[in-house]
C-alpha cells in the first residue's frame with residue numbers, strides 16, 4: 001500500500017465535507033473516486049495529496065504520516081513525489097508549453113537547459129509535436145490538457161492525482177487524454193488517484209470507490 005486515508009473528517013465552516021472517510025491505495029494501481037456532486041471527492045483527494053489537512057484522522061504516504069507534517073514538508077512531498085492534473089487553468093499563461101512542462105524540474109532545482117531537454121520528448125510522446133513554443137492561449141483545450149499531463153509526469157512522480165482531468169473536454173478529446181494518461185502512468189508504474197463523476201472515465205481505472213456524504217464505499221458493498 002502506498003497511500004492511506006484513515007477515518008478523515010473535515011468541515012468547511014458548518015459544512016461537513018468528510019465524515020470518517022477511509023481509503024487504501026495500492027502502489028501502481030489506478031483508482032477512480034466517484035460519487036455525487038458535493039459528496040467530498042475533491043476534498044478527499046486534496047487530503048490524500050497533502051494540500052488540505054483533515055481536522056481528524058490520518059493520511060499515510062509510503063509508510064510515513066503525511067497530514068501531521070509541516071506545510072513546508074508537505075509542499076516538498078507534493079513537489080518531489082506527486083504530480084497533479086486538474087480540470088481547468090493549470091498552465092502558466094506567460095510561459096511557453098515547453099517551459100510549462102519543464103516547470104516542476106525547474107522548481108526542483110534542475111538547471112534550465114537540462115529541464116527543457118527533459119521536457120522535450122514529452123511533446124512527441126503525447127502527440128504535441130511542434131507546439132513547444134506556443135503559450136496556453138494558443139492551444140486547444142485537449143492540447144492544453146496534454147501539456148498539463150506532461151507537466152504532471154515529467155518529474156516521474158510516484159502518485160499522479162487527477163481531479164476531473166477530462167471535465168472541460170468533449171468526449172473524444174477526453175478519451176484521447178485518458179488513453180495517454182493511462183498509457184504513460186502504466187508504463188512508468190505510477191499510482192493514479194482519479195476523481196471523476198463520469199462512469200466512462202472511471203472505466204479506465206483498476207478499481208473504483210464511491211464517496212457519499214463524506215464517506216467512502218466500495219461499490220460491491222453497496223446494496
Ligand SMILES: Nc1ncnc2c1ncn2[C@@H]1O[C@H](COP(=O)(O)OP(=O)(O)OP(=O)(O)O)[C@@H](O)[C@H]1O
Pocket residue numbers: 012013015016017035036037038039040041042043044197
Ligand atoms: N473551500 C471550500 N469552502 C467551503 N465549502 C467547501 C469548500 N470546498 C468544498 N466545500 C464543500 O464541501 C463539500 C464537499 O465538496 P467537494 O468539492 O469535496 O465535493 P465533490 O464531491 O468533489 O463535488 P463536485 O463533484 O461537485 O466537484 C461540499 O458541500 C462543498 O460545498
